[in-house]
């Protein structure tokens with residue numbers, strides 16, 4: 111209220127001031143004298159002020175028109191101007207809209223729509239690094255391998271998209287089963303992006319499958335350096351690869367280097383059975399018996415395994431059964447209650463024909479852990495002790511349908527592998543084998559009495575209890 115009152119007051123004062131100013135100007139004699147050619151104008155003071163104002167407005171208009179004309183000329187010449195900026199902004203907007211539509215189409219599984227949107231986006235944006243990515247994925251989704259490959263090859267030309275191109279081609283080669291080319295592409299991808307975890311894993315897997323142990327160890331170290339693998343897993347896998355490299359060197363006849371590598375592998379992972387066995391052999395060959403015993407004891411402590419016992423026997427190949435029992439105490443002391451240790455002790459006693467000791471070692475193993483091996487050993491012990499044939503046959507019959515006990519089982523595909531290997535023979539997984547009881551469905555042999563019908567067929571029911 112007060113404010114509007116003030117405004118009205120202000121307006122009245124302004125009008126009064128203007129009228130007063132105009133009055134003063136009118137009274138101040140003749141104003142401006144202007145001569146154009148032969149004519150002479152005499153302007154009053156008020157007219158002079160109005161003329162001055164009009165001149166200012168006219169000059170301003172003239173400048174605007176001139177600026178527009180200059181912009182038009184430059185636009186026609188192809189220079190960037192407000193006009194061309196307007197058009198390019200609109201083109202860019204439509205291009206990015208097409209790109210976004212394409213990505214949405216891709217996400218909803220409409221590959222053809224994605225492809226046409228990618229083409230549209232390319233027309234508006236001229237950004238092949240962006241639109242080719244979309245086209246490549248759309249082509250992959252359509253199953254158009256040839257087209258996808260052509261686009262990947264285009265991506266190789268630009269520094270920013272080279273990695274994506276290499277990775278795409280590598281995946282195609284892997285799917286085609288062309289591992290030789292895939293490994294080369296994986297190596298290239300690894301050089302371009304050494305930190306990329308997926309590339310490291312793929313390359314490592316390919317190198318392990320191709321038995322390129324040295325290359326695989328390098329990749330594994332890069333994995334550790336870039337924090338893509340826990341330190342303890344890295345040590346174990348490095349040991350696995352070192353064992354394999356040592357094996358190859360042994361085959362090639364480079365025994366000194368093979369021995370060093372075996373010992374290195376054992377130091378990296380003392381629990382790894384094949385590494386411990388190879389290290390023990392290496393120490394034995396170097397005459398370092400104490401170290402050989404030490405690594406086998408350490409491995410037995412982690413996991414009693416028949417291969418460790420065999421390597422321990424190899425240390426003194428031509429000893430008497432009695433001497434062997436005495437010497438093996440160094441190993442069997444470590445985990446005396448483990449079924450593997452008890453069966454080993456029984457085997458040693460049977461070899462020395464000390465059947466009561468063998469039976470004592472086995473104890474209740476035939477009931478608590480009835481594996482093929484435990485039951486077969488029981489049958490041998492009973493035979494040695496002079497028991498009835500029926501008892502012996504009973505254990506053998508049970509052995510036929512008993513679980514086989516721990517074996518090298520793949521953690522990834524759960525198949526049993528006949529021997530330890532760095533790569534699963536069934537699914538190709540790297541470092542997936544573990545020494546453990548096989549899954550129930552694979553462990554037992556079917557139909558015990560079918561296997562030995564004449565031996566156990568009739569007496570099975572009677573003697574199996």
Ligand SMILES: [Zn+2]
Nearest residue numbers: 520523534537
């Ligand atoms: Zn497997």
